[in-house]
Amino acid sequence: QSALTQPRSVSGSPGQSVTISCTGTSSDVGGYNYVSWYQHHPGKAPKVMIYDVNERPSGVPDRISGSKSGNTASLTISGLQAEDEADYYCCSRAGTYSLVFGGGTKLTVL
């Protein structure tokens, strides 16, 4: 199972919006509505930001959103804040039994 494809890095200024893409295949992203996104500050526990493509867990602000079109999922962060600077990973169900992650995207807030 190949990793999902994400840009290695994105950046934006405070208050701006950024979108991170996550491209897979019809066997993972395109085949299931089980796409999730995780924020990871190195050395800390990863945190789920989006699940089921576009659902937010309680406590995640509504300036964080997710979407999917075909084999590509996207995470959009609006109103960028300094604390958003982190690594972001997409993840998808991949077949009957397994999960596959993206390679990760480093978000820099300028």
Add this chain to the structure above:
Amino acid sequence: EVQVVESGGGLVQPGGSLRLSCAVSGFPFSHHTMSWVRQAPGRGLEWVAKIKEDGSEKYYVDSVKGRFTISRDNAEKSLNLQMHSLRVEDTAVYFCATGGLRYLGNWGQGTLVTVSS
């Protein structure tokens, strides 16, 4: 508050064995699938294994099949990963997480496994 705490990492020689543990509190452990995920140095996250609520079904990424065994003790609210025949490429931070195919809701900070001679 949900707490997930991994332990058991360390330095091991190639071909050696190690057992990781994960303690969970503040969460209905016995009602949920549990997973292990790892992150090699400078690399992204990789799903390793998952186990069903009652331990009846276990699944692994191809690269660890036959070498790693996931298990759980619902009475103790603990998850384990027994690792044998370790390889240099198994070097990673290993995370325990609640959940399975849908999403991984609660994670620990991880425990570092280093495989080196």
